[in-house]
Amino acid sequence: xxxxxxxxxxxxxxxxxxxxxxxxxxxxxxxxxxxxxxxxxxxxxxxxxxxxxxxxxxxxxxxxxxxxxxxxxxxxxxxxxxxxxxxxxxxxxxxxxxxxxxxxxxxxxxxxxxxxxxxxxxxxxxxxxxxxxxxxxxxxxxxxxxxxxxxxxxxxxxxxxxxxxxxxxxxxxxxxxxxxxxxxxxxxxxxxxxxxxxxxxxxxxxxxxxxxxxxxxxxxxxxxxxxxxxxxxxxxxxxxxxxxxxxxxxxxxxxxxxxxxxxxxxxxxxxxxxxxxxxxxxxxxxxxxxxxxxxxxxxxxxxxxxxxxxxxxxxxxxxxxxxxxxxxxxxxxxxxxxxxxxxxxxxxxxxxxxxxxxxxxxxxxxxxxxxxxxxxxxxxxxxxxxxxxxxxxxxxxxxxxxxxxxxxxxxxxxxxxxxxxxxxxxxxxxxxxxxxxxxxxxxxxxxxxxxxxxxxxxxxxxxxxxxxxxxxxxxxxxxxxxxxxxxxxxxxxxxxxxxxxxxxxxxxxxxxxxxxxxxxxxxxxxxxxxxxxxxxxxxxxxxxxxxxxxxxxxxxxxxxxxxxxxxxxxxxxxxxxxxxxxxxxxxxxxxxxxxxxxxxxxxxxxxxxxxxxxxxxxxxxxxxxxxxxxxxxxxxxxxxxxxxxxxx
Amino acid sequence: xxxxxxxxxxxxxxxxxxxxxxxxxxxxxxxxxxxxxxxxxxxxxxxxxxxxxxxxxxxxxxxxxxxxxxxxxxxxxxxxxxxxxxxxxxxxxxxxxxxxxxxxxxxxxxxxxxxxxxxxxxxxxxxxxxxxxxxxxxxxxxxxxxxxxxxxxxxxxxxxxxxxxxxxxxxxxxxxxxxxxxxxxxxxxxxxxxxxxxxxxxxxxxxxxxxxxxxxxxxxxxxxxxxxxxxxxxxxxxxxxxxxxxxxxxxxxxxxxxxxxxxx
Numbered sequence: 001x002x003x004x005x006x007x008x009x010x011x012x013x014x015x016x017x018x019x020x021x022x023x024x025x026x027x028x029x030x031x032x033x034x035x036x037x038x039x040x041x042x043x044x045x046x047x048x049x050x051x052x053x054x055x056x057x058x059x060x061x062x063x064x065x066x067x068x069x070x071x072x073x074x075x076x077x078x079x080x081x082x083x084x085x086x087x088x089x090x091x092x093x094x095x096x097x098x099x100x101x102x103x104x105x106x107x108x109x110x111x112x113x114x115x116x117x118x119x120x121x122x123x124x125x126x127x128x129x130x131x132x133x134x135x136x137x138x139x140x141x142x143x144x145x146x147x148x149x150x151x152x153x154x155x156x157x158x159x160x161x162x163x164x165x166x167x168x169x170x171x172x173x174x175x176x177x178x179x180x181x182x183x184x185x186x187x188x189x190x191x192x193x194x195x196x197x198x199x200x201x202x203x204x205x206x207x208x209x210x211x212x213x214x215x216x217x218x219x220x221x222x223x224x225x226x227x228x229x230x231x232x233x234x235x236x237x238x239x240x241x242x243x244x245x246x247x248x249x250x251x252x253x254x255x256x257x258x259x260x261x262x263x264x265x266x267x268x269x270x271x272x273x274x275x276x277x278x279x280x281x282x283x284x285x286x287x288x289x290x291x292x293x294x295x296x297x298x299x300x301x302x303x304x305x306x307x308x309x310x311x312x313x314x315x316x317x318x319x320x321x322x323x324x325x326x327x328x329x330x331x332x333x334x335x336x337x338x339x340x341x342x343x344x345x346x347x348x349x350x351x352x353x354x355x356x357x358x359x360x361x362x363x364x365x366x367x368x369x370x371x372x373x374x375x376x377x378x379x380x381x382x383x384x385x386x387x388x389x390x391x392x393x394x395x396x397x398x399x400x401x402x403x404x405x406x407x408x409x410x411x412x413x414x415x416x417x418x419x420x421x422x423x424x425x426x427x428x429x430x431x432x433x434x435x436x437x438x439x440x441x442x443x444x445x446x447x448x449x450x451x452x453x454x455x456x457x458x459x460x461x462x463x464x465x466x467x468x469x470x471x472x473x474x475x476x477x478x479x480x481x482x483x484x485x486x487x488x489x490x491x492x493x494x495x496x497x498x499x500x501x502x503x504x505x506x507x508x509x510x511x512x513x514x515x516x517x518x519x520x521x522x523x524x525x526x527x528x529x530x531x532x533x534x535x536x537x538x539x540x541x542x543x544x545x546x547x548x549x550x551x552x553x554x555x556x557x558x559x560x561x562x563x564x565x566x567x568x569x570x571x572x573x574x575x576x577x578x579x580x581x582x583x584x585x586x587x588x589x590x591x592x593x594x595x596x597x598x599x600x601x602x603x604x605x606x607x608x609x610x611x612x613x614x615x616x617x618x619x620x621x622x623x624x625x626x627x628x629x630x631x632x633x634x635x636x637x638x639x640x641x642x643x644x645x646x647x648x
Numbered sequence: 649x650x651x652x653x654x655x656x657x658x659x660x661x662x663x664x665x666x667x668x669x670x671x672x673x674x675x676x677x678x679x680x681x682x683x684x685x686x687x688x689x690x691x692x693x694x695x696x697x698x699x700x701x702x703x704x705x706x707x708x709x710x711x712x713x714x715x716x717x718x719x720x721x722x723x724x725x726x727x728x729x730x731x732x733x734x735x736x737x738x739x740x741x742x743x744x745x746x747x748x749x750x751x752x753x754x755x756x757x758x759x760x761x762x763x764x765x766x767x768x769x770x771x772x773x774x775x776x777x778x779x780x781x782x783x784x785x786x787x788x789x790x791x792x793x794x795x796x797x798x799x800x801x802x803x804x805x806x807x808x809x810x811x812x813x814x815x816x817x818x819x820x821x822x823x824x825x826x827x828x829x830x831x832x833x834x835x836x837x838x839x840x841x842x843x844x845x846x847x848x849x850x851x852x853x854x855x856x857x858x859x860x861x862x863x864x865x866x867x868x869x870x871x872x873x874x875x876x877x878x879x880x881x882x883x884x885x886x887x888x889x890x891x892x893x894x895x896x897x898x899x900x901x902x903x904x905x906x907x908x909x910x911x912x
Contacts, residue, residue, distance in 0.1 A: 293692055
């Protein structure tokens with residue numbers, strides 16, 4: 001079959017994707033750059049024009065493009081060259097990122113075309129993250145729009161520092177210097193707030209070819225570089241071999257008797273004989289050999305290389321460990337403050353649980369605090385308890401695991417990561433600050449048990465016992481279970497000890513005499529103490545009618561104990577009677593029932609009284625949660641104060 | 649680090665990720681130049697081993713030279729080789745144009761392999777520069793349990809973090825050569841001295857640039873008889889690599905439809 005039977009558009013795409021003109025250079029790498037901007041500001045048109053004006057389009061392509069455009073009844077659409085999917089052509093928008101190869105007289109390029117629609121931000125990021133430089137395209141007539149700003153912010157967060165602005169459709173403002181200057185000033189101001197100085201601002205018309213490959217006569221007032229000039233002056237990034245060593249362990253192979261550690265050096269270099277430390281475990285060993293197949297033997301390797309090595313000691317090393325030299329280790333922390341962009345349709349809320357994946361390490365985390373959500377328009381920080389799709393925010397994450405992290409501005413590749421929810425990538429994050437932990441405490445010797453302070457640090461809160469006392473039917477269990485759910489969602493370690501449940505097991509040998517009740521409370525208090533010491537927030541829901549028994553419970557538990565009087569008058573409780581117990585007690589079927597034939601001693605000095613006859617369930621819950629927050633807060637821990645103004 | 653070194657390192661990283669995250673894992677071995685490079689990279693990544701199955705989904709219409717190549721190198725490279733035949737053409741979607749329909753047999757054959765072995769990951773040697781819809785691919789690309797590719801809603805993929813968790817029955821296509829070009833492939837074959845099928849070299853003034861089924865693949869005019877000559881030819885060519893692959897050119901969206909339903 002020959003190409004004459006094919007349709008024009010299919011050939012156009014086919015040959016563009018495997019553009020022969022891209023093959024006319026030496027074996028140097030292709031420089032990847034992205035084209036971003038608001039939808040309809042002319043990104044795809046620019047690409048078509050760049051290919052045309054640099055002589056990268058095969059012969060006859062223009063005619064074929066015209067035929068394909070006519071077929072859909074439209075004017076000449078450069079973007080048809082690029083929008084590969086039928087769905088994209090029919091809708092006239094770019095859905096997913098794509099790559100096009102072309103070259104100038106100077107070197108070869110890969111263009112990464114990113115969709116401008118807000119709903120396709122995840123695709124734009126997937127593309128832009130591969131680029132080393134970017135053009136931000138802005139419609140001269142429309143000026144800076146929401147996606148212009150969002151894309152600029154994303155460029156910044158992705159760490160792209162080589163940015164040039166192309167102010168497109170200059171013909172729509174009659175090639176007017178003043179109107180151009182106004183748009184240029186607006187974008188300069190915005191980028192300035194981000195700390196980004198554009199390498200150039202160029203007035204262009206992608207459709208007509210002004211200032212693309214050659215200077216346009218229609219803009220005599222402009223004496224700066226053309227698009228191709230700017231392109232050829234972008235500088236390729238070099239692998240960071242001069243930084244300190246970072247080697248995230250990707251896998252440990254056991255093809256024979258040896259354990260071979262495999263990974264890619266993300267920064268720095270290493271040599272056989274170097275002493276390595278693996279974080280966060282802190283284990284150390286020397287590099288015994290570098291292993292390879294069908295390659296000359298190596299004794300050293302540097303950033304960018306995927307390597308395999310053996311150690312002089314058979315340590316238990318696993319995927320996710322980061323190997324470094326001893327004197328320059330990553331931060332070890334349970335807590336990290338990150339700047340993130342959120343891609344999931346479901347919002348991110350304080351307390352949500354996620355996984356943070358940095359290089360090859362995965363850590364369970366929860367959102368401890370949302371400091372600020374950044375308004376893309378003016379970069380102002382706003383307070384919010386939710387982060388919606390496509391928003392940028394600054395949050396503190398906490399992990400029960402000890403995390404080995406770098407700060408993004410020190411080590412780009414081990415200072416950034418993705419957020420996972422149910423196995424899906426739902427966001428990206430760069431580490432601004434890794435909360436330090438006591439270095440003496442992170443290396444647990446096997447003989448030394450883990451203390452409650454270690455557990456509190458990992459959990460982000462201390463253990464506590466909340467002792468809920470009150471008549472049957474006063475609402476103790478309802479409150480305890482509601483609080484348990486709410487706290488669990490917020491990432492707290494929490495459990496409810498319910499009197500009824502305990503009596504079915506641990507206390508099944510006990511009756512309801514005053515002596516039996518005292519023993520019931522003693523055992524429950526001991527269990528609560530153990531659980532609180534292991535870091536849990538424990539709700540005890542027990543009638544516990546005697547003041548003396550409750551005081552004994554407080555003595556057993558010690559600090560972090562609160563007595564909560566869940567108050568409701570006996571008539572209300574009788575009318576609620578959720579378990580039908582009052583009815584049975586009144587009929588004499590149950591003996592020693594508190595409030596009927598045994599007294600209830602109301603607490604003299606409870607830490608909190610919750611009157612369930614006066615408060616709504618939500619109000620009652622809030623009172624209880626406020627008390628829990630105070631009681632379980634880490635000593636001296638205040639977290640990061642919310643930022644009023646946001647500075648990047 | 650040279651350009652080829654950087655590509656090699658990135659592909660090794662991808663292969664090691666796939667091996668660590670996806671079990672069971674298999675690699676499609678079409679016997680063409682790209683999948684030979686891919687096997688070579690696997691041996692680099694795993695120090696001489698290929699620690700997963702090499703799968704040939706056989707249409708039964710390949711060239712005799714390709715079958716000879718398969719027999720020889722599956723033994724020399726100590727491969728765990730799986731060969732499965734494709735179903736007959738009349739079991740394939742009749743609304744596809746003839747060549748695409750013929751190519752779609754391979755999709756059906758692959759589906760059968762997936763059902764038989766339950767692979768969670770399938771490594772395939774596609775490249776972005778081959779074809780426009782392939783240019784939009786992810787390195788780890790999810791496929792539904794019927795093999796379908798939902799190109800309208802691909803997962804985000806950046807900073808070398810790849811989606812590797814999938815629902816039961818679904819699988820991931822892994823594309824370690826996505827960033828390579830045809831010229832990169834040949835330069836790497838030259839540098840590493842990787843064996844390729846003799847059909848790539850000239851015979852009676854013609855050679856194959858891309859190998860598919862005998863009846864839907866045509867050779868190009870060429871006198872290149874060495875790898876160096878092939879490279880020289882590609883540096884100046886004005887036709888595309890898959891020009892000789894009929895199913896790409898039959899209808900505007902034929903290849904897109906092929907890929908959406910599970911073709912490589």
